[in-house]
Structures are given as structure tokens and as C-alpha cells.
Amino acid sequence: MAWTPDFGTSGIRGCVPDELNSEVAWRIGLSIATTFNQKPLLLCHDNRTSSPLLMQAIASGVMAGGSNVLYGGEVITPAVSFYTRHRQLAGGILITGSHIPAHMSGIEVLDKDGAPVNRTIEQKIERLTRTPPNPIEWTKYGNITSISDVGAFWVNRILQQGNVNLIQEHEFRIVIDAANGTAVPWLFNLVNKLDCTVIGLNARPDPFFPGRSPNLRVKLLEKATRLVKETGADLGIAVDGDADRAFFIDDKGRSLMGDVSGTLLAQIELIRRGKGTIVTPINSSNLVEDIVKEFGGHIVYSRVGPPAIVAAVKQHHAIFAFEESGKAIYPDLNYLSDSGLATLHLLEYLAQQDTKLSAIIDEFPQYHQIKRAIDCPNELKEKVTQHALNEVKKHFPHAQVITEDGVKIVFDDGWLLLRPSGTEPVFRCFAEAQKKKRAQELLSLGLDWIDDILTAPKE
Amino acid sequence: MPPTSSKPSFFGSSGIRGRVDELITGSLAIQLGLATAHYLRNQHKKPCIMVGHDHRTTGPMLTSAVIAGLLQGGVEVDKAGMAPTPSIAYAAGKEKMSASIIVTASHNPPEYNGFKFHNPDGAGFSERQQNEIEWLLNKAEPAPWQEFANFREFEPIPLHTNALLDKSEVTTTHRVVLDAAYGVGGLVTPLVLQELNAEVKTLNVPPSGKNYTQGCGPSKVQSAAAAEWQNFVCLDDLSAIVQTTKAEIGLAHDGDADRLLAVDDKGRILAGDTLLALVADYYLSTRGGKVIATTVASSSVVDHVAKKHGARVERSRVGDVFVSNLVKKHKAVLGAEPSGPFIFPEVHYCPDGPLAACKLLELLDWAQRPLSKLVDELPTTHLLRASFECVEEKKAQIMIEITAILEGWLNIENINSLDGVRVNFTDSSWVLIRPSGTEPVIRITVEALSVKRAKALLKDAQSVLKQAIR
Numbered sequence: 001m002a003w004t005p006d007f008g009t010s011g012i013r014g015c016v017p018d019e020l021n022s023e024v025a026w027r028i029g030l031s032i033a034t035t036f037n038q039k040p041l042l043l044c045h046d047n048r049t050s051s052p053l054l055m056q057a058i059a060s061g062v063m064a065g066g067s068n069v070l071y072g073g074e075v076i077t078p079a080v081s082f083y084t085r086h087r088q089l090a091g092g093i094l095i096t097g098s099h100i101p102a103h104m105s106g107i108e109v110l111d112k113d114g115a116p117v118n119r120t121i122e123q124k125i126e127r128l129t130r131t132p133p134n135p136i137e138w139t140k141y142g143n144i145t146s147i148s149d150v151g152a153f154w155v156n157r158i159l160q161q162g163n164v165n166l167i168q169e170h171e172f173r174i175v176i177d178a179a180n181g182t183a184v185p186w187l188f189n190l191v192n193k194l195d196c197t198v199i200g201l202n203a204r205p206d207p208f209f210p211g212r213s214p215n216l217r218v219k220l221l222e223k224a225t226r227l228v229k230e231t232g233a234d235l236g237i238a239v240d241g242d243a244d245r246a247f248f249i250d251d252k253g254r255s256l257m258g259d260v261s262g263t264l265l266a267q268i269e270l271i272r273r274g275k276g277t278i279v280t281p282i283n284s285s286n287l288v289e290d291i292v293k294e295f296g297g298h299i300v301y302s303r304v305g306p307p308a309i310v311a312a313v314k315q316h317h318a319i320f321a322f323e324e325s326g327k328a329i330y331p332d333l334n335y336l337s338d339s340g341l342a343t344l345h346l347l348e349y350l351a352q353q354d355t356k357l358s359a360i361i362d363e364f365p366q367y368h369q370i371k372r373a374i375d376c377p378n379e380l381k382e383k384v385t386q387h388a389l390n391e392v393k394k395h396f397p398h399a400q401v402i403t404e405d406g407v408k409i410v411f412d413d414g415w416l417l418l419r420p421s422g423t424e425p426v427f428r429c430f431a432e433a434q435k436k437k438r439a440q441e442l443l444s445l446g447l448d449w450i451d452d453i454l455t456a457p458k459e
Numbered sequence: 460m461p462p463t464s465s466k467p468s469f470f471g472s473s474g475i476r477g478r479v480d481e482l483i484t485g486s487l488a489i490q491l492g493l494a495t496a497h498y499l500r501n502q503h504k505k506p507c508i509m510v511g512h513d514h515r516t517t518g519p520m521l522t523s524a525v526i527a528g529l530l531q532g533g534v535e536v537d538k539a540g541m542a543p544t545p546s547i548a549y550a551a552g553k554e555k556m557s558a559s560i561i562v563t564a565s566h567n568p569p570e571y572n573g574f575k576f577h578n579p580d581g582a583g584f585s586e587r588q589q590n591e592i593e594w595l596l597n598k599a600e601p602a603p604w605q606e607f608a609n610f611r612e613f614e615p616i617p618l619h620t621n622a623l624l625d626k627s628e629v630t631t632t633h634r635v636v637l638d639a640a641y642g643v644g645g646l647v648t649p650l651v652l653q654e655l656n657a658e659v660k661t662l663n664v665p666p667s668g669k670n671y672t673q674g675c676g677p678s679k680v681q682s683a684a685a686a687e688w689q690n691f692v693c694l695d696d697l698s699a700i701v702q703t704t705k706a707e708i709g710l711a712h713d714g715d716a717d718r719l720l721a722v723d724d725k726g727r728i729l730a731g732d733t734l735l736a737l738v739a740d741y742y743l744s745t746r747g748g749k750v751i752a753t754t755v756a757s758s759s760v761v762d763h764v765a766k767k768h769g770a771r772v773e774r775s776r777v778g779d780v781f782v783s784n785l786v787k788k789h790k791a792v793l794g795a796e797p798s799g800p801f802i803f804p805e806v807h808y809c810p811d812g813p814l815a816a817c818k819l820l821e822l823l824d825w826a827q828r829p830l831s832k833l834v835d836e837l838p839t840t841h842l843l844r845a846s847f848e849c850v851e852e853k854k855a856q857i858m859i860e861i862t863a864i865l866e867g868w869l870n871i872e873n874i875n876s877l878d879g880v881r882v883n884f885t886d887s888s889w890v891l892i893r894p895s896g897t898e899p900v901i902r903i904t905v906e907a908l909s910v911k912r913a914k915a916l917l918k919d920a921q922s923v924l925k926q927a928i929r
Binding site for chain 2: 015016017021022023025026030049050052053054056057059060061063064102103134135138139140141142143144146208
């Protein structure tokens with residue numbers, strides 16, 4: 001299938017230069033400026049080899065479309081959305097491959113709230129990129145101005161959100177695994193200002209990501225967990241390439257699953273705010289159900305992927321949202337995941353409770369989650385979903401069924417989710433229960449249903 | 460391999476130029492960046508380049524696009540921002556760059572833009588270099604992703620300003636009016652002249668891509684100004700202000716400040732040839748030297764000046780690149796064209812308007828006389844011009860025919876057919892018949908000591924050309 005400059009769940013992504021290149025980026029820039037009616041736009045990027053060239057090409061296209069460019073340089077992703085929103089800009093453009101391989105990159109477009117633009121705007125940009133509009137009249141071309149305070153603005157504003165003195169008094173020791181990405185220097189600056197001792201891992205920006213993959217997976221964090229244990233650190237933070245997502249490692253050197261740390265951050269928000277709505281995608285652990293109820297919150301499940309999460313956050317005026325991938329969204333301040341805010345609030349909570357992260361985690365109910373991805377042609381996906389629904393009706397007429405995104409069946413002692421992937425010819429199957437055996441039972445039930453359709457004789 | 464013999468068709472005598480969104484587009488700029496990157500990677504192990512632009516509204520867009528192409532082609536970039544052509548060319552040399560690109564259409568209307576290429580010594584890219592880039596256009600492949608390059612921002616003006624002050628010495632205070640034509644010369648020349656103790660009044664400063672045409676326009680053409688420049692510059696205001704403020708000199712830049720024209724203390728707009736002769740006289744008097752380099756289109760007044768000092772004049776094809784090469788080849792003390800580019804090899808080989816302004820103050824210091832007196836002391840000649848429409852494809856054949864006829868004329872001293880055909884006669888008069896490089900016309904220039912002789916010569920040349928075109 002030929003590559004087209006279309007938006008996926010995290011912007012327009014592709015290989016450079018075969019898919020994304022100067023020519024395509026120029027057209028995308030022109031289309032964005034046209035869509036934003038010539039209003040000034042912030043433009044920032046990560047530290048990939050392709051970022052400078054894509055930035056210059058997009059900037060050029062944006063200027064040809066009549067918008068001025070505020071060029072913020074190489075910065076951490078949450079700082080870009082933060083600056084766009086709190087400096088009251090019309091929008092922002094972010095060039096980042098986030099966690100994908102080093103030879104690829106992506107373009108995200110943010111609205112005035114610093115949130116990803118909605119689907120209508122995305123479609124307009126896609127349409128214009130395919131058949132580019134004429135550049136604006138020569139007298140109205142845009143200009144480019146460099147600004148240097150995007151990262152510092154983020155650090156300073158985040159420091160205003162918590163009890164800095166209290167955190168400083170605790171003199172935390174923290175390991176940061178920066179994945180050779182843009183967490184350097186901004187996340188380090190933030191933590192330094194909290195008087196923490198920072199032990200850096202993969203802390204030199206390097207577009208080839210020699211330390212580890214820029215992705216965030218528990219199995220990629222062995223070095224970081226070892227370093228936490230060896231140095232007796234209170235906490236480990238591991239981020240993806242552009243440092244919007246964060247995984248946390250407790251003082252015993254255990255990497256927390258994204259929904260475990262997300263649930264803890266939700267608990268902290270509920271304690272801080274008294275009550276409120278928490279948004280999380282349908283594949284999150286039941287743990288969140290237990291904790292949010294315990295702390296008097298209300299939970300809303302959304303579809304998977306940032307646009308759906310942000311839409312649910314806005315619709316339900318949520319105070320916090322998280323994704324098992326390490327995303328932590330504090331909608332009052334930032335509609336993109338913000339590793340800095342998550343770090344600040346976690347440290348503040350540990351300081352207030354005067355406790356270790358491991359002690360809190362040990363008290364959490366234990367859940368076992370198992371995931372499988374099954375190859376499934378796109379044209380069979382609808383059939384699988386329908387079959388699963390029929391089977392549920394037949395065998396479990398009293399179970400709670402959520403059809404927000406795939407089919408989720410909630411039992412008293414666990415749940416099962418069958419979900420077609422939006423980007424690949426794959427069907428995903430998730431099962432979770434407090435007992436490992438039960439989780440396996442549920443998983444095989446789901447796998448059987450998928451198999452029924454895949455092995456059925458062709459009509 | 461690129462063809463080396465034929466003339467590049469896309470590049471003109473000073474780079475690529477055209478109307479933005481017609482010939483000059485973001486896509487062309489990206490492809491040009493890629494082609495340049497490929498060319499430089501063939502020449503250098505670790506190539507790097509400086510890129511900047513003049514005051515045109517489309518400058519930042521085209522600059523970013525050409526940089527995107529260069530980075531995608533794997534060449535490191537120093538991004539210079541808005542600055543005069545000579546400032547960028549000079550800083551590129553000082554910073555050991557492999558080349559520089561300036562996004563400018565010089566004196567063309569504001570809706571035009573283009574690209575000028577310079578070598579690190581300041582000289583414009585040769586025809587051979589331009590040929591190679593043109594050949595690579597739309598062929599050059601991107602670098603592999605591991606080799607994409609990065610850029611940094613660089614401010615070229617301080618380096619250039621320091622060099623100007625370093626190489627100039629003025630002891631008296633001179634009263635100067637400067638017309639920067641809303642161009643980038645306004646960023647450099649007023650400050651430098653003030654540093655050289657001048658009292659400077661400025662006109663059409665600061666740079667503005669939109670105000671460009673104010674006060675100018677084809678309806679107020681100054682016959683004294685150089686032919687290709689005069690359609691877009693009007694020195695009437697400058698002339699008036701020089702007179703009312705009793706200034707000693709008026710100076711005028713083109714948009715990207717690689718050129719300079721002047722007005723004397725009486726408000727007279729000096730012909731480019733006059734200015735060239737005065738600067739040549741000053742240089743030969745104070746620096747010695749044996750050679751002045753200029754083009755086939757310049758007046759014989761400079762020959763008169765050179766002869767006085769026992770020096771000679773070398774003539775190249777029209778275009779500053781050819782003059783630069785001639786300056787290098789003959790170790791000339793000065794290279795210049797009547798259209799206003801002045802090349803001072805003691806600093807670099809790029810035509811440098813701000814530097815020429817400094818040198819004119821030095822000249823006033825040295826002469827100890829009003830500029831108008833110096834002008835009046837030069838021999839008077841009469842220069843006449845005419846042009847005839849002629850389609851591009853017929854130009855070559857017509858020039859062959861004309862050359863054959865002219866060779867039969869009487870009292871010829873010599874014939875130069877480097878660029879069109881220039882016939883020098885024994886009475887110091889001459890005629891040049893030359894096809895324009897940018898327009899569908901053939902131009903005639905004649906010069907003689909008397910009006911009568913000049914008119915007769917023009918009439919003869921016109922009839923020859925008319926016949927050939929028919």
C-alpha cells in the first residue's frame with residue numbers, strides 16, 4: 001500500500017526520506033498555515049537526524065501559506081503543548097518520531113489548547129496536502145523568529161504546581177533513563193530544581209538511540225531498574241524519545257506497568273482534588289476501577305489512542321487521564337501527556353506521605369493481565385467482533401458488555417477484551433484477573449472466538 | 460558528467476532569478492538545495508554552507524526551503540538571516556564555509572526573487588559551477604537518513620563590519636546622504652560610515668520588502684544611472700536631499716547592497732562609468748598596481764585614467780563573476796562595472812556596496828576637493844544607447860552577421876568579441892553591440908569624445924543591426 005501523508009492516532013508518520021521528506025513536509029506546512037488562516041504557529045522538534053530538515057521544510061511551507069513561524073528549537077514534547085496553550089498561540093506543530101525507530105519521524109498538529117487538532121481539521125490538512133493550495137500573495141508571506149524559552153517556560157510553570165519546598169526537603173535520589181532523547185536537558189532541569197540527586201542513564205541526546213529503543217516497554221528498562229537498586233535511588237523514571245510518556249521504577253527496582261503507575265497518579269489527583277472524573281482507555285487494568293472507587297472518583301472508559309482520550313477528557317471535564325503506555329494527562333494544564341507534571345505530583349505525594357513508592361505499590365490489589373496479538377485480515381475483523389458478541393449473549397447473558405472499542409466483557413473476577421487494531425491487520429486479545437489461572441482461562445476463551453472465524457471454511 | 464561547454468540555461472549572469480510562484484517556488488528551492496548539496500559533497504569531504512536572504516517578503520520562505528534541501532542532501536548549514544550579499548559572502552569565507560547562497564533578486568521588482576551562489580573567496584559561482592548544479596537539479600538524491608545534516612544560526616554582519624572598518628581609514632568628517640532603497644544595505648552602511656566619522660543622513664531605511672518601490676519606478680528613469688538598474692531605482696530624492704543639506708556626497712545601494720552609485724555635491728547623479736574612473740584613479744594613485752578589470756560595456760574614460768598611471772584596463776564579459784575572475788587572473792587592484800558592482804580584492808572577490816561606500820569617503824579624504832571638481836576634471840565623453848527587439852533563437856546568427864560587417868569598418872584599433880562585439884576605433888570612440896542575457900533585445904552602446912561622432916556612430920550601428928534583424 002502506497003504511503004500517504006495522512007494522520008494516524010499520533011499525527012502523520014513515515015520513513016524519511018522515502019515517505020516523509022522536504023517536498024511533502026513543505027506541502028503539509030502550506031496546508032497547516034492555510035487551515036489556521038495565516039495565524040502564527042509554534043514549531044518545535046525532537047533530536048532525530050531528520051528533524052532539522054523537516055523543520056526547515058515545514059517552516060518554509062507555513063511561511064508560503066502566510067503564517068509567521070515561532071521556532072522553538074529542540075524541546076521535550078509536553079513543553080510544546082504547554083507553550084502553545086499558556087502563551088495563547090493559535091496552534092503548534094511538533095516534529096517528533098516519539099518512540100518509533102530512528103529512521104522515521106512524525107508531524108503532530110496542535111490546536112490553541114495544545115491538544116491534537118480534531119478529525120475535521122486533520123481531514124482538511126490531509127485534503128490540502130494532496131492537492132496543495134496556491135501560496136499566499138507575495139506581500140503576505142510569513143517570517144520566522146527563533147524563541148529560546150519554550151523549555152524553560154515549561155519547567156518554571158510546572159514548579160508552580162506543587163509544594164516545591166516539601167519535595168526539596170526530602171532530597172530524593174532519582175534515576176532518569178532519558179533514552180538519548182529530548183528529556184535532556186528539560187526533565188533533568190525540572191528534577192534538579194526540586195533538589196533531587198539525579199543519576200542519568202542514556203542521558204546524552206543521540207539521534208541513533210544507542211542506549212535503548214526510544215520505545216517504552218518494561219523489558220527495555222533492565223539497566224534502569226538495576227541502576228535504581230545499585231544506587232539505592234528512591235525512584236526511577238524512564239521516558240520515551242520525546243519524553244511525553246513516563247514509566248516509573250520503585251525503590252525495590254520494580255518497573256511499574258503503565259496502568260499501575262497511572263492508577264497511582266489518578267489516586268494522587270483524587271486526593272488533591274477531593275473528587276472528579278478519571279478517563280482511561282478500555283484496555284486498562286481493573287486496578288483503576290478499585291482505586292478510583294476507593295478514593296471517591298468517577299471513571300470513564302474511552303477508545304484507545306490519544307484523540308479519543310482527549311475527546312473523552314473534554315466531554316467529561318476529567319481531572320486526569322492515563323494510558324497503559326505511560327501517558328499521564330493533566331487536562332487543566334496540558335492535553336498531551338506530561339512526564340514533568342507526573343513526576344512532580346508523584347514526588348510531592350511521596351514527600352507528603354513520607355513513604356516509599358514500593359510500600360504504596362505493595363498495598364495495591366494484584367492483577368494479572370495477559371495480552372496477545374493475532375494476525376487477522378482487515379476484512380474479517382467485523383465478523384470476529386460480531387461472533388464474539390453472539391457468543392457472549394449465548395454463554396454469559398448476565399455479564400456486563402462494553403462495546404466502545406471492540407468487545408469488553410466484565411466478569412465479577414476479571415475481564416476479557418477483543419479489539420481490532422486500527423493500524424495493522426491484527427486482532428488484540430486482553431485478559432485480566434486477580435488470579436493468574438483465571439486470566440489464562442479468559443484469554444483462551446477470547447482466542448477461541450477469534451480462531452472460530454479465522455479457521456471457518458470460506459463461504 | 461555534466462556538459463561543460465554549453466551555457467547554463469536556468470542560471471543567468473548572477474544566479475537564478477524570476478517571479479515568485481512562477482519560476483521561483485518552494486519546490487525549486489528544495490531541489491536547488493539538494494543539487495547544491497550533491498555538488499558540494501563531490502568537492503569537499505565535510506562540506507558546509509552559509510545561507511541568508513535580503514529584505515524581500517519571500518526571502519525567509521525560500522531560505523528555509525533551500526536549507527531543507529541542503530540538510531536533506533547532508534550538508535551542514537549556517538543560517539545567516541537577513542543581510543547584504545557581500546556580508547554573507549564575506550562571513551562565509553571567514554567561517555571557512557565551502558560556499559554561500561544568498562536569496563535575492565538584487566534590483567528586480569519586489570515580487571521577484573532568486574538565488575546567488577558565491578565561493579568562499581567571495582567570487583560568484585562560475586558558469587561551469589552553475590552548469591554542474593543545473594545538471595544535478597531534480598536528479599540529486601537525498602542523503603541516507605543517518606547523514607542528514609543540522610544547521611546553526613549565524614550573524615554575518617559583525618564580521619563584515621569589522622573587516623570594513625579594518626580596511627578603511629578616514630580622518631575627516633564627511634557629510635553623506637545614503638539611499639538604501641529599503642534594502643539590506645541599510646543594516647550595514649549607515650553604521651559603518653558613522654564609525655568612519657561621517658555625518659550620515661539616511662533615506663529609505665530600514666529594509667522593507669513591501670515599501671520597495673516607493674519613490675522609484677520606470678516613469679522616473681534616470682538616464683545617468685546604469686541601464687539595467689535604472690528601471691527600479693530613482694535617485695531624484697537623493698539628489699535633492701544632497702543639495703538641500705549641502706552634503707558632500709550621496710550614495711545609493713541596490714536591494715542586496717552589492718552595488719553602489721553616487722551623487723556629487725552639486726546633486727548630479729554620476730554615471731557608473733564616471734564613478735568607476737574616479738575610484739580607479741584613487742586606487743592607482745594610492746595603491747599602485749598595473750591593472751583595472753572591467754567589462755566590455757564600460758566607458759573608455761577608465762582607459763584614460765589607467766594610461767595616466769601607466770596601467771592598463773582588462774575587459775571581460777558583462778557580469779560580476781567574469782570581472783572577479785579577471786581580477787584574479789591579472790592581479791588587478793580593482794574590478795568594477797558601470798552598473799555599480801565594485802570588487803576590492805584586498806578584502807574579497809564579492810562586489811561589495813558598503814565597502815565601496817567606505818572607499819568613496821577615503822577618496823574624498825585623499826582628494827581634498829569636492830567630488831564635483833573631480834568629476835569635472837575627467838575627460839568628457841558622450842555615451843549613447845539604443846536597443847532592438849530580437850527573439851532569442853535568432854540572436855546568435857544575427858551576431859555573426861553583424862561581426863562580419865563591423866570587421867570591415869575603417870580606423871579600427873581592435874575588436875573584442877568576448878560578449879557581443881566591441882569595436883574600438885583609433886579616435887578613442889567605440890561601439891558595443893551585445894545581446895541581452897535576460898531580455899529579448901540586442902543593445903547598442905557607443906561612446907565618443909564629441910556628440911557628433913557619437914551620434915554618427917550610433918546611426919551607423921543602428922542601420923547595421925536593423926538590416927541584420929530583417
